[in-house]
Amino acid sequence: MRDPALAPPAVPPLTGGLADSLFETAARTPALPMLARRRAPSSARWDEVTAVEFRDQVVAVAKGLIASGISPGDRVAILARTRYEWTVFSYALWTVGAEVVPVYPTSSRDQVEWILRDAGCVGVLVEDEQSVMTVGSVCASLPALRHVWQLDAGALDTLAERGAFLPFATVDSMRRIVLPDSTAVVAYTSGTSGRALGCALSHRGLAGPCDTLLAGWGHTVAPPGEQGAVLAFLPFSHVYGLMIQSLCVRGGLLMAHEPAMTGEALSSALCSFRPTYLYAVPSVLEKIYKNFLRAAQQAGRGALFERAAGTARDFAAALERRRLGRGPGPGLDLRLQHALYERTVYRRLRDALGGRVGRATSGGSPLSRELSLFYEGIGVYVHDGYGLTETSGGLTMQPWGREKSGTVGQVLPGMEIRVADDGEILVRGPSLFQGYIGDEAATRGVMRGGWLATGDLGHLDDENYLAITGRKKDIIITSGGKSVAPAALEQRLRMHPLIHQAVVVGDNRPCVGALITLDPEYLAHWRAALALPGDAPAREAREENALGEEIARAVAAANSAVSRSESIRVFRVLPDPFDVAGGLLTPSMKLRRDEIVRTYSLEIDAMYEARSHRRPERPPSREPAGWEDSDNVFLR
Structure with missing residues (x-):
């Protein structure tokens, strides 16, 4: 069972919607920087947006949505990359009680048509002219669609102008009637086989894991006395990206956006924004490792890097044995080798991540133990977690001070996990989705007496750490x-x-x-x-x-x-x-x-x-x- 001493404190129950935390922060600490915007697409300068400025922009867009006829329960899609306007627009929708339908910007014409029609979207926010053409080509089959807004054509400013005549009280009154169990997001599954299914996620379901993580692990985001800073680059179209956004807003962390997923763009953003905490998926962490190795080889230091990487893994494994009570920790020789590589190698590797990252989280799929040990050994511990769209994101996390590489940690408080006889992972708890919209048969197909059949295979060890071994259908x-x-x-x-x-x-x-x-x-x-x-x-x-x-x-x-x-x-x-x-x-x-x-x-x-x-x-x-x-x- 989980050690009660290691469990995070209980979090107060949600009483409203996701937008409430922004309004509360703006009232409590109006000058707190919450967002950072690049001055230009390729600029290394970031301008901070305070809590009150962020709230006022959300209110202005929310007024425009009301003036455009958007009502509580209406579904509005966002077809755009991870950028500043995505966050403003989504919080404006939640402020008026509307439901966000994220759509991957790389989606095909048929996928866009399916999602907009299946969700019954009344509006869609797109990024550029190409996306406008994609939506326009399928409009004939979308009778519910009334609005197409284009970000690059100044959509948010246009909405703000349209609703400028409305008083603040109109927006605030609509925000206050949003209930925790109202649907906040209809997130479509990746669709590795068959049609994508729309998972209805409530405000409570999305907020719960975030609040639990902030209560138990919020102190790891930055050194004591510093505000945490996070670079959001994963797609907000995925529940993991949505979690990052909610964590930052609910936790008062400074969040910047990087829409391009190329190595060059990500490297530039990391070095200029200098986050204190890194959120990623295994493929990104693998790519960063390979870039480290290639750069060292090109500089004629490939052998040095490989020796340093081996020492990092050995050092981290020794640290792990000590914190789990299975060994004394690194010996003198290993500590000396690690200290040498800290001066010559590890510090430079951390500088490539901006120089301030001390911890990270990996999600989306399991991270290999070897890679986890490497990052811990160079001074960036990676918490490997687990979650699904149907669980509103995070389901497990490494217990603070008892982290075990090669696993995805232990189940978060309030949630339950068990492993069926065939190895399938089953979960239940308050963060489970509300069902697949318009498909009760599919919902019944994954629910077993209140337990969600995840389709993932894994096992729990004798300390209740979960290890993921694959997908049942694979x-x-x-x-x-x-x-x-x-x-x-x-x-x-x-x-x-x-x-x-x-x-x-x-x-x-x-x-x-x-x-x-x-x-x-x-x-x-x-x-x-x-x-x-x-x-x-x-x-x-x-x-x-x-x-x-x-x-x-x-x-x-x-x-x-x-x-x-x-x-x-x-x-x-x-x-x-x-x-x-x-x-x-x-x-x-x-x-x-x-x-x-x-x-x-x-x-x-x-x-x-x-x-x-x-x-x-x-x-x-x-x-x-x-x-x-x-x-x-x-x-x-």
């Missing part, structure tokens, strides 16, 4: 009857700097295989460092052979963590990465496995066909020859 069953969870293998493959994405396949096949895409930036660096002699054709052939050998080593390293029957026997490197535009990733960057298998069915068939024609030499055995006992053979 389990691969080979033709020999072996069940394989692909997530762990894919995670280990992605740790190799050359590998960008990996999809493990093998359903009804004789053995496990993998489709692999390469990181283009690191591949260019790797090729430049290889510098093979000879004419172009010969050099290219040797380069391809070297690349095959390098990927084969990565596969072998991943296989070292699983049994022989679960190991990857064949693989193929694909020429192009999986992306959202091609329909192979969800907007939240998760793999669409079924679609990937369909798209690359010919390559998968060829991979196994080539493998079946190989007859590797092996020592005599009394066992009959077969796929499960043959030597590893890799195909590129």
Whole structure:
């Protein structure tokens, strides 16, 4: 059971809506900086927006919404990247009791049409002219849609002008009638299979996990006496991004926005804004690690970085054993090595994150233990948490002072978790969604006597730490009857700097295989460092052979963590990465496995066909020859 001494204090129950916390902060500490805006898209200067200024902008937009006929319970979509106006507009909607319907800006025309029609949206806020054209092309099938506002055309200013005649009291009276159990957000699931479903999330459901996290972990966001600062760059279209926004506003943290998800844009924003706390997903943390490694290799310090990374992991593992009561902590030699690398390596790595980040949170999918230990070892502990759209976000967190890498922590107070006999994680509590809108059958399909069947697989250890092992529907069953969870293998493959994405396949096949895409930036660096002699054709052939050998080593390293029957026997490197535009990733960057298998069915068939024609030499055995006992053979 959870140690009561480690549990965060109880939080007062919510009495109104999400917008109330903004109005309360503005009344209590009007000069508190709450938002930061770039002076220009590429500027390194950020202007702070105080609580009272933020509230006044929200009120001005809320007046415009009222004047436009937006009423409590109306659904309004936001089709835009993570930017300042997203926050202002969403809080204006919540102020008047309307419901926010987030839409990924990368969504296709069909996806936009489906969400706007399924939710019955009366309005949509878009970012640019391209989005206006997308919405315009489907308007004929959206009889409820009355308003299309464009941010880049000054939509918020136009709304403010339209409602300028209304008194503040009109807005305030509408805010005060919003109830905690009113729907605040209709968040559409990623749709890894089938149509996306709209999850109705209440004000109470969204606020609860945020308030619990602030009560128990708010002191970790910044050093004592400093205001926490958070850079929001994850999509607000995802419940994790919405959590970040609510945490910042409810906790009085300074929040800045970075709409571009490119490495260059994120690096620039981190260095100029200098957050104290980092929120990310594993793919971002993996990319940052690979960028560290590539930069060190380009500077001729690759070996130094790898030694420093190993020391960081060893140091963090020793710290973990001590805080869990399983060891004395780092020994003298390890402390000396760590202190040396702190001066020469770790401090520079933290500077690349802005120089003030001391802790971070990872969500969306499990973070590998190796990566978690690396970040803790360089001085940035990463809390790996777990949650779903249907749970309004956060469900678990690492207990303060008892963190355990490789797990997603323990369940938050007020929520319950149990693991079914088949390994599926079941949850219940006040943060559960209100149901899938317009689809009672789908809602009943995931509810089991008050428990939500998450579709995720995992296990609880003897201290009630939860470890996620994969998705139930992703389990691969080979033709020999072996069940394989692909997530762990894919995670280990992605740790190799050359590998960008990996999809493990093998359903009804004789053995496990993998489709692999390469990181283009690191591949260019790797090729430049290889510098093979000879004419172009010969050099290219040797380069391809070297690349095959390098990927084969990565596969072998991943296989070292699983049994022989679960190991990857064949693989193929694909020429192009999986992306959202091609329909192979969800907007939240998760793999669409079924679609990937369909798209690359010919390559998968060829991979196994080539493998079946190989007859590797092996020592005599009394066992009959077969796929499960043959030597590893890799195909590129």
